[in-house]
Amino acid sequence: MNVNAPQLPSYISSENLGPWHIYLQQVEQVAPFLDKSLWPWIETLRRPKRSMIVDVPIRRDNGEVEHFEGYRVHHNTSRGPGKGGVRFHQDVTLSEVMALAGWMTIKNAVVNVPFGGAKGGIRVDPRQLSLSELEGLTRRYTSEISSMIGPDKDIPAPDMNTNAQTMAWMMDTYSMGEGRTVTGVVTGKPISLGGSLGRQDxxxxxxxxxxxxxxxxxxxxxxxxxxxxxxxxxxxxxxxxxxxxxxxxxxxxxxxxxxxxxxxxxxxxxxxxxxxxxxxxxxxxxxxxxxxxxxxxxxxxxxxxxxxxxxxxxxxxxxxxxxxxxxxxxxxxxxxxxxxxxxxxxxxxxxxxxNAGGVTVSYFEWVQDFSSFFWSEEEINARLERIMAEAFNAIWQLAEQRGMSLRSAAFVIGCSRVLEARATRGLYP
Structure with missing residues (x-):
């Protein structure tokens, strides 16, 4: 089985790789170290499961309508629903969002939480929008991607230039479409709406x-x-x-x-x-x-x-x-x-x-929302430290055993868990 990296497209410079091609390069570097039984499935990691590009029109405070481009990408959902943040930034691209979703796939597998990888973003400079315009942008974006998200499908979270207020708007918009309050559709929410203690740090x-x-x-x-x-x-x-x-x-x-x-x-x-x-x-x-x-x-x-x-x-x-x-x-x-x-x-x-601490506590928040039972901040911090320390020690041990970097060891562990799930599930139909 050939696990060599595919050739780069002609428009990509080998000295100036886009984020998605950096992610691909990292996968290719560890492919030879994966169990040979997983090689037939490695193409799974090279292709996002689904990508959505949406138009996000908003009415500015001066009455004018302006359009922004938004994205949501599911990279892999073999191990569970998609999980990943939403960023508002003027330089957001589809390549970046695809790469971030890919890294989320690996990250969730590394710390062994039952999520796949997803990510979203809007190409916008949020500093140029008023609070009411940001709310309109967030709500319209949520409406446009609503078919992709859900508490058992894909759970967004804060990322660059988004926060608990952004998540509250997203949760409320999604809930209006469902006709009921769905707290588990996002994480990183305000505590008053089912957010978790310890999430901010x-x-x-x-x-x-x-x-x-x-x-x-x-x-x-x-x-x-x-x-x-x-x-x-x-x-x-x-x-x-x-x-x-x-x-x-x-x-x-x-x-x-x-x-x-x-x-x-x-x-x-x-x-x-x-x-x-x-x-x-x-x-x-x-x-x-x-x-x-x-x-x-x-x-x-x-x-x-x-x-x-x-x-x-x-x-x-x-x-x-x-x-x-x-x-x-x-x-x-x-x-x-x-x-x-x-x-x-x-x-x-x-x-x-x-940086997997954020998604780990997001997992805690998701679990707490489903059970409607909330933990103390001391419990959350203790659970987080245990998971992070155990993941670190497993990666360090593998790196020493195989003479590889910590990044390679993390990717070997993460890719193996994802591909084992994909192989076990098989193909439909």
Missing amino acids: ATGRGVFVTAREAARKLQIPLEGARVAVQGFGNVGEASARMFAQAGARIVAIQDVSGTIYNAAGLDVAALKAYQQANGTLLSAPCGEFIDNTAFWGVPCEFMVPAALESQINRFNAEQVLARIVVEGANGPTTPEADAILAERGITVVPDVLA
Whole structure:
């Protein structure tokens, strides 16, 4: 059976792969390591199950009608209903959403929650819309994709530039179509509508837990360790806060406004308060602002890229001085950069493990909604830490046994679980 990668289309440059082709490359790299009985099914991972492109028209506050393009992709549902966030961003593309859905398939299998992979997005700059316009956009998008979503079909969640309020609008719109309240159609909802305690910090907590486990394996003490974080949204801020609580020094934070640096350590709580008050980190009094490209060369034990895809690439991978890169974002390291970091002895905790805390607690929320019985935040955090630590240790053990990177080991475990489910289910008719 030939498991070699298919040739890239002529319009794709081998030096500038789109997100979907980065995902495909990652699958192809581990294909030879999968059990041969699964090879006939590997094409399953190379093809999304279904993709929808929708027109999302809204009436602006000035009365004009404007159209936006939206997407929802089911990559694979062999192990359960689709699960994945919805992002609002001006650079969203179908390739990106397909890749994010593929990574969700692997991620859910890695932490062994009974979901498949899905993702959605709208190509829009949400900063240019009023609150009422955002509500109209969200509700129209939900209506357009309603045939694809449902509590046992596909369960959206927040992602970049979406939040609990967005999920409340989505849940309400879907519920109106069903004629009843369906809390389980989305996760990441407000607590008052069936949301789960611990959900907001879940992704950042997972990043911290996997970083802590990697530090134990490599005998790097967290006390006094230097940490550089790219992205100061939900994931970056929560992980930075937890590192600081463990005694680490947050020496650099980068967001859309720039990069702030302080070798003695930044006050994460003060920066968060400044950001909330001013909408930016620019001119925050906690440190000095340095060039954005200098962020990658900041001396540190941990680097957490928690922003967008392809941030660590062949142009800056040689600059990275961290001992451990913990991927808070999806796809922040290109395959070429991965190879450079590995050659330099830098351990990468991959996104499909490191940022799986969010979907794990989303699973908890989904279960709680079905049972109408809710757990305490202590119970949720304890369950999350156990699942993340167990997944990390399984991946670390396989990586050591087979002499491969943590990313390859994670993909071997994730791909194997998905393909075993696909093979066992067989084909219909």
